[in-house]
Amino acid sequence: MTAYFRPLVQHSSARPDGAVPLAGQKLWFTHAEQLSRTDAPSIVTVKDIPAKVLKRLTCPRPEIAGVAMDRPQIMGILNATPDSFSDGGVHNSVEAAVSAAQQMVAHGASILDIGGESTRPGATYVPEDEEIARTQPLIEAIRAQTNALISIDTRKASVARAAWKTGAGLINDVSGFTFDPQLAPFCAEVDAPVCVMHMQGDPAEMQNDPQYDDVLLDVYDFLEGQVEKLEQMGLSRDHIVVDPGIGFGKTQAHNLTLLQNLSLFHGLGCPVLLGVSRKGFIGEIGQEPRKDARAPGSIAAALAGLSQGVQIVRVHDVTETAQALRLWAAVR
Template sequence: MLMEISREYLRAEMERVGAHPASFPIFEKKADVILLKVFGVISPGANVIKQEMLSLGGDAVVHKNAVDCKVERSDVILMGTKKQYEALLKKLDRANYFGLQEVRKKLKDYLEKKKPDHVESPWGRRITFERTRLMGIINVTPDSFFAGSRKEDLKQALQAASDMIENGADILDIGGLSTRPGSEPVGEEEELKRVVPAVKAIRQEFPQIPISVDTYRAKVAKEALDAGADIINDISGLQFDENLVKVVAEYKAPLVLMHIKGTPKDMQKNPHYDDVVREIAEYFCERMEFAVSSGVRPESIILDPGIGFGKNYEHNLEILSRLKEFKSFKKPLLIGASRKTFIGKALGDLPPEERLEGTLAVTALCALSGVDIVRVHDVKENRRVLDIVEAVKCRGRS
């Protein structure tokens, strides 16, 4: 009999074989073929990389015309184990030509960087990422796309917070400005009147729960942080208010950088990408560089590819099917897909009120893909999904 075994169960199967425990890390290194894509390598360099990978027992995919340099540059897909990549680094160490030192640096950074195991708020509250965390949505607005999330007074907001905490929320996300497709922003003073009292009330009633504030305005962020908020969740990726980055840096607050194409008013007017994953990844690189150069702590950045923000149905599905690629940034990853339009379309054009089951399916997918935070309207149901997925995942770690 011959059977393929799951990678997650390799250690358990090695124990059954009776292998020496000291050998486990060695075999685990050999067991994973890691696919890495390097963009825009000049063709002679791409050919060198391919030959070196072949010599190490791995391989590399290059453009069909790179071998005779009929194209100036080629993307390269590396196919190797961690051990083979470590050997490639040694081979490239002395290769001071064809841009190979830049490739070496990128590969070295990828292999050595680790995702932070937690973020810490200005007030000392920690969110750890040993499992997928649940962020409950509290919209102190009259016009958010899902009516069930609207809380139009403090009493409703406090009750929602209480229910979410009781049902297993790890974070509460408070928003006072609807960013649904086609929406016009309310004024800054109106957003402040909605958000800050809600943050103060929830913080007073529930001193330990981490609070995120969904805003792109610097003044709202500052007053919310002063009121006890912990995280700034910015749909604009620091694009809509030039002063927001200064506030985040000053307070050393965790920051969610989300990808958006356009503005909420126009983002869903025929959004187009030549390569949606690559373009979001390039956006993340540029926005993270800007944030860090402006004083934001790199270990405090959380990435959100922005489901539904300037993406059509196919774009959203591709993002969800390729979550592993966004994890290559070694940053905590947040997904907010709860009850969104693409779920309704996949289920036959259902309205937001009938998209719970589809949302739960996406939550399970995210948890299995190692997403760090899922942002949802329905905490109890999503908590149960996460608990089941975590129980199954733990079997492979036991």
């Protein structure tokens, strides 16, 4: 029986004996929920967690491309696409993208995630040359204006190579390195920090009828397997971020299950990225059909993730999220 351990995260400044830090942060835990595919969940103490698992749950996460992982970081979304679900067409010109990037950094973003292919439900494939033409000039111009870490949101090796050459410092693959067999070897070749996301299916059909045996454990097992494959290719685990892929081949129930149990993913020993901004389930639960009016719901979900130790939140509304994060941190 494979056992999984989800830390029951606390944040009080008064800690009982035996409390251990979560991923080197101020958050801590004394107990965890033990899960398996065969037995009912149970609560165990940290003494009952295997040493290898406990080390991964507690050890500090090193910087990712110079960005500290011992405190929450904001990744600003900047899509150079005509059809992204929320901001398609907004940043098509270099001037608009540079202006948006400067504002995001000034208001609290330490990472800028630039994408040239929409991965919204129902999106179609974008040829590599077109994706490069959309992203490379933006990265070059933004690199000249800011020192923020630039992430290229792509699943294609040629796009990642062009972005890396131009100044990107993180490769964010929504397919979890399953789409292009050349992408992982390239990242290993240049020792690029990467983000591995879980997605069931392809954007064109991922929301048709997503099914899981156990969405939490299925996503965890996928990410664990991909992290191990990347390590075998030569990438250090210290250079890998994981993302459970909220909204990518998941129903509302799947999304909520993942959000409620995010602390499980610290068992992978990697920083955890959460991307929930403006997504459909936020509109459904928050009763807001307008995508650009979902900042309150997006922030609520992001703060729920930060309460479980998530290191990076990927957002459209940087200014509002940064303000909320500052208040959240001050209160805690």
